[in-house]
Amino acid sequence: MKKILVTGANGQLGRCIKDASSRFPDFQFVFVSKEELNIEDLDSLNHFFNKHNFSHCINTAAYTNVEKAESEKERAFAINAEAVKNLASICNRNETVLLHVSTDYVFDGKKQSPYLETDDTNPINVYGSSKLKGEQYIQEVCDKFYIFRTSWLYSQYGHNFLKTILKYAHEGKSLTITTEQVGTPTNANDLANALLQSIAIDIEAYGIYHYSNSGESTWYGFAKAILQETGKLEDVKLAKTNHYRTFAKRPAYSVLDNAKATNALNLQQINWLKSLQSVLKNTVID
Numbered sequence: 001m002k003k004i005l006v007t008g009a010n011g012q013l014g015r016c017i018k019d020a021s022s023r024f025p026d027f028q029f030v031f032v033s034k035e036e037l038n039i040e041d042l043d044s045l046n047h048f049f050n051k052h053n054f055s056h057c058i059n060t061a062a063y064t065n066v067e068k069a070e071s072e073k074e075r076a077f078a079i080n081a082e083a084v085k086n087l088a089s090i091c092n093r094n095e096t097v098l099l100h101v102s103t104d105y106v107f108d109g110k111k112q113s114p115y116l117e118t119d120d121t122n123p124i125n126v127y128g129s130s131k132l133k134g135e136q137y138i139q140e141v142c143d144k145f146y147i148f149r150t151s152w153l154y155s156q157y158g159h160n161f162l163k164t165i166l167k168y169a170h171e172g173k174s175l176t177i178t179t180e181q182v183g184t185p186t187n188a189n190d191l192a193n194a195l196l197q198s199i200a201i202d203i204e205a206y207g208i209y210h211y212s213n214s215g216e217s218t219w220y221g222f223a224k225a226i227l228q229e230t231g232k233l234e235d236v237k238l239a240k241t242n243h244y245r246t247f248a249k250r251p252a253y254s255v256l257d258n259a260k261a262t263n264a265l266n267l268q269q270i271n272w273l274k275s276l277q278s279v280l281k282n283t284v285i286d
C-alpha cells in the first residue's frame, strides 16, 4: 500500500489534499502540520522517516509571503531552500518519492507565450529565488522527485486572492487591482487532485512539470470574475491600475504550458473560470 506523508498540512494546499484524499481510498495518508513536523528541524525529520515507511512525500510546507520575503530573505531561504534540501536528501535515503510544489515566480516574466519546463528561470523577487534554490537542491540530492510548478493558487482555505477580494467586497471597500501581470489563477483543489493522480498513475516519469488551470487572466480580470460570479460586481467599486505599489517585483507574464503533464502524467487541465465557478458553487468561503 502507498503511504503518503503530507507536510504543511494546515496550509491551503495541504487542506485541499486532505479533502481530495477521500477519493483515493487505496492510499494511506499521514498529514502533519508545522507544529507536528517542522521541516527545518533535521532531527524531527529523521525521526519521522525512521518511524514510518513512506512511499511518497508531498511537500506543501513553504514560506509563501511574497511581500514579506523581501525583508525576511533568510527565513524564506531557510524554509524554501535549506529545509527542502534536507527533506529531499532524507527522501532519497529512504527511497521515498518526493512530490514538491514550486511556482511560476521562478520566471522573470519576459516571455510572451506560455512557459515550458525547459525555459530559463530568472526569478525577480526573493520568494521566487528561494523557491528556485529549493528546486535546484532537489535535483542535486534526490533521484525520485516530481517538482510541480503552479501559479496563483486559491481555494476555500487559507489566505489567497479570492478570499481577499470577497473580504474587501464584504467590507464595502473600493478595489484597485493591477493589470500588470498576466497568469493563470489555479484552484488548489485541482492541484491537490492532480498530485494524487500522479501518484495513482504509478509510472516513474520523474522531473519538473507545470500544472495550472488553463487559460489566462490579469489579477484585475480574476477580481472582476470573482465579483461577477458572486453577484457583487454592481455593489463594489472596482478599478484597474497599472502601477499598484508593492515591495516585491512580480513577473509580468507567467502563464505555464501544461502539455508535458498532460502527455506524460495524463493530467487534464481545467479552465480557470470554470474551476472558479465550481469552488464558489460547491464550497463555503468564510
Ligand SMILES: NC(=O)C1=CN([C@@H]2O[C@H](COP(=O)(O)OP(=O)(O)OC[C@H]3O[C@@H](n4cnc5c(N)ncnc54)[C@H](OP(=O)(O)O)[C@@H]3O)[C@@H](O)[C@H]2O)C=CC1
Binding pocket: 007, 008, 009, 010, 011, 012, 013, 014, 033, 034, 035, 037, 038, 039, 040, 059, 060, 061, 062, 063, 064, 079, 083, 101, 102, 103, 104, 131, 150, 151, 152, 153, 154, 158, 159
Ligand atoms: N499560494 C500560491 O499562490 C502559490 C503557492 N505555490 C506553492 O504551493 C505550495 C503550497 O502553497 P499554499 O498551500 O498556498 O501555502 P500556505 O502558506 O497556505 O501553506 C504553507 C504551509 O506550510 C507551513 N510551514 C511554513 N514553514 C514550515 C516549516 N518550517 N515546516 C512545516 N511547515 C511549514 C505554513 O505554516 P504557517 O502558515 O504557520 O507558517 C503553512 O501551513 C508552496 O510550496 C508554495 O510555494 C505555488 C504557486 C502559487
Ligand SMILES: Cc1cn([C@H]2C[C@H](O)[C@@H](COP(=O)(O)OP(=O)(O)O[C@H]3O[C@@H](C)C(=O)[C@@H](O)[C@H]3O)O2)c(=O)[nH]c1=O
Binding pocket: 064, 065, 066, 067, 102, 103, 104, 105, 150, 151, 152, 153, 160, 161, 164, 175, 176, 177, 178, 181, 219, 244, 246, 250
Ligand atoms: C490586495 C491587492 C493586490 N494587488 C496586486 C498585488 C499583486 O501584484 C497581485 C496579487 O497579489 P497577492 O498578494 O494576492 O498575490 P502574490 O503574493 O503575488 O501571489 C503569488 O503568491 C505566491 C505564493 C505564488 O507562488 C504566486 O504564484 C502567486 O500566487 O495583485 C492589487 O493590485 N490590488 C489589491 O488590492
